[in-house]
Amino acid sequence: MKTPVLLMDRTRILQNYQDIEKALPDFKIAYAVKSNNHPEIVNILKRSGSLFEVASLYEIENLLSMGIEPENIIYSNPVKPPDDIKSAAEKKVCVMSFDSVTELEKILPYKDNVKLLFRIEVPNEGSLWPLSGKFGCPSKLWDKIYSYMQKHSIKLSGITYHVGSQCENLPNFKSALLETKKAYQLAKSYGLDPYILNIGGGFPVYLGREIPPIKQIAEIILETIEDLKKDGVVFTEFYAEPGRFISGSAGTLLSKVIGIAERENNKWVFLDTGVFSGMMETVDGITYPLLSTGSGKSENVMLCGPTCDSMDKMFKAMIPNPKVGDNIYFSGAGAYTTVYASDFNGFSRPDITFLDSVDEQLPQEADLENHSEIAS
Amino acid sequence: MKTPVLLMDRTRILQNYQDIEKALPDFKIAYAVKSNNHPEIVNILKRSGSLFEVASLYEIENLLSMGIEPENIIYSNPVKPPDDIKSAAEKKVCVMSFDSVTELEKILPYKDNVKLLFRIEVPNEGSLWPLSGKFGCPSKLWDKIYSYMQKHSIKLSGITYHVGSQCENLPNFKSALLETKKAYQLAKSYGLDPYILNIGGGFPVYLGREIPPIKQIAEIILETIEDLKKDGVVFTEFYAEPGRFISGSAGTLLSKVIGIAERENNKWVFLDTGVFSGMMETVDGITYPLLSTGSGKSENVMLCGPTCDSMDKMFKAMIPNPKVGDNIYFSGAGAYTTVYASDFNGFSRPDITFLDSVDEQLPQEADLENHSEIAS
Numbered sequence: 001m002k003t004p005v006l007l008m009d010r011t012r013i014l015q016n017y018q019d020i021e022k023a024l025p026d027f028k029i030a031y032a033v034k035s036n037n038h039p040e041i042v043n044i045l046k047r048s049g050s051l052f053e054v055a056s057l058y059e060i061e062n063l064l065s066m067g068i069e070p071e072n073i074i075y076s077n078p079v080k081p082p083d084d085i086k087s088a089a090e091k092k093v094c095v096m097s098f099d100s101v102t103e104l105e106k107i108l109p110y111k112d113n114v115k116l117l118f119r120i121e122v123p124n125e126g127s128l129w130p131l132s133g134k135f136g137c138p139s140k141l142w143d144k145i146y147s148y149m150q151k152h153s154i155k156l157s158g159i160t161y162h163v164g165s166q167c168e169n170l171p172n173f174k175s176a177l178l179e180t181k182k183a184y185q186l187a188k189s190y191g192l193d194p195y196i197l198n199i200g201g202g203f204p205v206y207l208g209r210e211i212p213p214i215k216q217i218a219e220i221i222l223e224t225i226e227d228l229k230k231d232g233v234v235f236t237e238f239y240a241e242p243g244r245f246i247s248g249s250a251g252t253l254l255s256k257v258i259g260i261a262e263r264e265n266n267k268w269v270f271l272d273t274g275v276f277s278g279m280m281e282t283v284d285g286i287t288y289p290l291l292s293t294g295s296g297k298s299e300n301v302m303l304c305g306p307t308c309d310s311m312d313k314m315f316k317a318m319i320p321n322p323k324v325g326d327n328i329y330f331s332g333a334g335a336y337t338t339v340y341a342s343d344f345n346g347f348s349r350p351d352i353t354f355l356d357s358v359d360e361q362l363p364q365e366a367d368l369e370n371h372s373e374i375a376s
Numbered sequence: 377m378k379t380p381v382l383l384m385d386r387t388r389i390l391q392n393y394q395d396i397e398k399a400l401p402d403f404k405i406a407y408a409v410k411s412n413n414h415p416e417i418v419n420i421l422k423r424s425g426s427l428f429e430v431a432s433l434y435e436i437e438n439l440l441s442m443g444i445e446p447e448n449i450i451y452s453n454p455v456k457p458p459d460d461i462k463s464a465a466e467k468k469v470c471v472m473s474f475d476s477v478t479e480l481e482k483i484l485p486y487k488d489n490v491k492l493l494f495r496i497e498v499p500n501e502g503s504l505w506p507l508s509g510k511f512g513c514p515s516k517l518w519d520k521i522y523s524y525m526q527k528h529s530i531k532l533s534g535i536t537y538h539v540g541s542q543c544e545n546l547p548n549f550k551s552a553l554l555e556t557k558k559a560y561q562l563a564k565s566y567g568l569d570p571y572i573l574n575i576g577g578g579f580p581v582y583l584g585r586e587i588p589p590i591k592q593i594a595e596i597i598l599e600t601i602e603d604l605k606k607d608g609v610v611f612t613e614f615y616a617e618p619g620r621f622i623s624g625s626a627g628t629l630l631s632k633v634i635g636i637a638e639r640e641n642n643k644w645v646f647l648d649t650g651v652f653s654g655m656m657e658t659v660d661g662i663t664y665p666l667l668s669t670g671s672g673k674s675e676n677v678m679l680c681g682p683t684c685d686s687m688d689k690m691f692k693a694m695i696p697n698p699k700v701g702d703n704i705y706f707s708g709a710g711a712y713t714t715v716y717a718s719d720f721n722g723f724s725r726p727d728i729t730f731l732d733s734v735d736e737q738l739p740q741e742a743d744l745e746n747h748s749e750i751a752s
Contacts, residue, residue, distance in 0.1 A: 034683070034684060034685075034720070034722075037722075054722070055683060055684040055721040055722065055723075056682070056683075056721050056722035056723055057722070058719075058722030058723070058724070059722040062722065076684070077682075077684050077721075078637075079634065079635035079637060079646040079682070080634070080635070081632075081634040081635075082634065082700060082701075099637060100635065100636065100638060101638070102635055102636040102637065103635060103637070105700075106635070106700065130686060133639065133644075133686070133689075134644060134680055134688070134689055135637075135684070135686075137637075138640045140640060141638055144638075165686070258455065258457040258458065259455035259456070259457075259476065259478055259479055259482070260476065260478040261454075261475060261476035261478065261479070261511075261513075262476060262477070262517055262520075263509065263514060264514045264516060268509075270455040272457060276716065283687075284687060304510055306453075306455070306457065307410070307431060307432075307453075308410060308431040308452070308453050309410075310506060310509070310510050310511075310541070311660060313510055324458060324478060324481075325458075339718070339719075339720050339721075340652065340718055340720055341718055342715070342716055342717055342718045343715075344410070344715050344716055345410045345431040345432050345435070345453075346413075346431065346432035346433070346434030346435040346438065347431075347432055347434070348434070
């Protein structure tokens with residue numbers, strides 16, 4: 001088999017979608033396309049009834065061209081190029097986020113055509129990629145935001161946050177909602193009336209360490225939402241935006257050993273995939289569970305990619321006595337791998353191969369098309 | 377102007393090439409294609425008489441398709457996929473590096489068709505991207521390498537090293553040669569007869585800090601080579617492999633401010649280019665000198681890219697009161713930017729625009745073709 005290649009499991013994509021849909025029954029699930037934008041994944045999720053979360057106009061145009069309805073797209077990037085806001089509004093992609101006054105200034109001309117979600121800062125401890133700092137308005141600045149909205153008669157449709165990508169820390173899912181409660185109550189005092197709650201993503205996949213199962217995460221979220229209701233914090237529309245949770249565990253990256261070099265105190269194993277051809281997240285410390293087809297006594301080796309770049313090293317792992325030609329499988333690699341890849345040094349990005357079929361478990365494309373024609 | 381865009385200066389590419397060629401008169405200059413593989417750069421350098429340094433078979437095939445002769449290509453990746461070694465040898469790309477016994481095992485079937493350069497480990501302190509660790513055989517293992525070569529009658533054509541990318545530390549250029557002396561002398565004791573010296577790259581460009589000028593770096597190198605001769609360490613063929621030095625300072629990246637967000641203690645300025653669309657080296661701490669078209673009181677802001685990814689933040693910089701729509705120019709950005717870029721989140725990679733012409737200063741393509749026909 002030509003390597004590197006990302007082996008994707010259609011059944012698992014569908015199962016992951018159904019698991020989170022079942023765990024969060026009142027929620028609309030919007031797949032974060034940025035985690036893996038392969039048309040086949042989009043197609044499976046479209047047929048399953050999923051919504052889609054996007055970060056850019058390009059992603060919007062791409063989804064529309066695949067027959068996704070604009071009302072099924074959430075534009076969750078809190079900072080958008082000005083022209084892209086205009087285009088999105090024209091294309092009737094209405095639900096969008098913001099977290100600064102500057103963003104509201106850009107959105108102002110289209111305020112009556114959009115549903116705005118205020119992205120607030122929430123604790124990100126314990127997530128592998130904390131998103132606070134770059135995104136999310138800190139509570140000290142909420143008054144400024146709400147004053148601006150009040151002054152310019154901008155409606156607030158909802159509140160959103162992100163607990164951080166691959167959030168392995170259960171309490172974060174609750175503390176984010178407690179912050180939301182404060183943001184909601186303050187909004188009310190400004191005469192604003194948020195009714196949408198978008199809890200973002202961050203639902204973790206297995207990457208070698210114990211993680212809370214989705215059912216447990218969902219229970220905490222649903223319980224806290226009930227508690228909020230008792231305090232008069234009532235939302236009527238709910239969204240969740242899983243990306244990695246749906247595509248991550250459905251993908252296994254297959255790579256080949258191309259070289260082995262002894263260095264002073266350790267052995268380096270060179271693979272035909274590396275940081276620039278998919279394994280970018282290893283730069284930030286991620287490690288993937290792996291399986292080698294080699295045999296012999298296991299050794300602790302440094303895994304690295306094929307380029308001449310020193311940044312192209314991954315992580316240390318125990319593998320049986322490595323040999324050129326051994327296959328290495330990395331699990332949990334369906335998300336944030338191929339989408340990060342470049343052709344740096346001329347080494348090709350992984351192809352994506354789908355392993356199975358879910359056709360029998362899903363309505364056909366044609367049925368869906370019919371359905372939307374009748375509906376419109 | 378559509379942004380982001382990399383503005384490339386043809387005159388500067390040519391000037392950089394001529395500067396290093398003049399500073400190192402006995403050396404053949406081989407441009408490291410991986411730093412920026414745009415065909416226009418390759419074309420200018422081909423017409424100037426440059427050789428090319430490559431990291432992969434894809435780069436070889438690409439250069440051959442552009443009319444570069446195989447003897448003008450150096451395959452300097454010390455760890456190569458087995459099939460690619462075979463293909464390179466068949467295509468008569470003969471000069472290649474190695475730094476491990478495993479690599480020699482892969483090269484063994486082609487040993488009589490290749491010229492092998494032994495990549496040794498040298499001090500990398502003071503370079504922004506130390507390459508030791510991943511590449512370069514440590515001195516403790518040289519005996520093992522040389523024994524293997526002796527046993528299998530593999531010829532050693534030369535010695536090579538790399539002081540590390542963007543090496544701003546002048547003494548490294550000397551200490552690498554002192555290591556080379558030891559490797560040369562040990563090789564001789566095994567009956568090996570290296571005659572090529574390939575000093576790799578690492579020649580720095582201005583990125584806001586004082587750097588040694590190329591003339592000064594070259595003087596140290598040439599003096600040390602003379603000293604080595606006195607000790608019987610005599611090379612007769614010399615190569616240098618500049619990449620960033622040729623393409624880096626010839627490129628200015630133009631980006632636009634798309635958003636501004638106040639956070640607790642600082643301001644974040646969102647640009648339409650970021651870590652995934654060219655500015656990958658900022659992850660490792662590089663900062664580019666920059667110019668903003670904004671006006672007003674300068675502020676210390678965090679620059680970040682347009683994606684929803686938390687890794688997509690660059691560095692803090694002083695810029696005049698930022699506004700949406702301001703242009704930001706980053707200088708020294710011609711190397712290791714566009715080649716790293718992906719389309720992550722659907723944000724497009726920078727286009728490359730060439731600003732000027734050097735046609736009058738160079739022989740025409742046709743002349744070169746003629747010349748090589750006569751020569752062959």
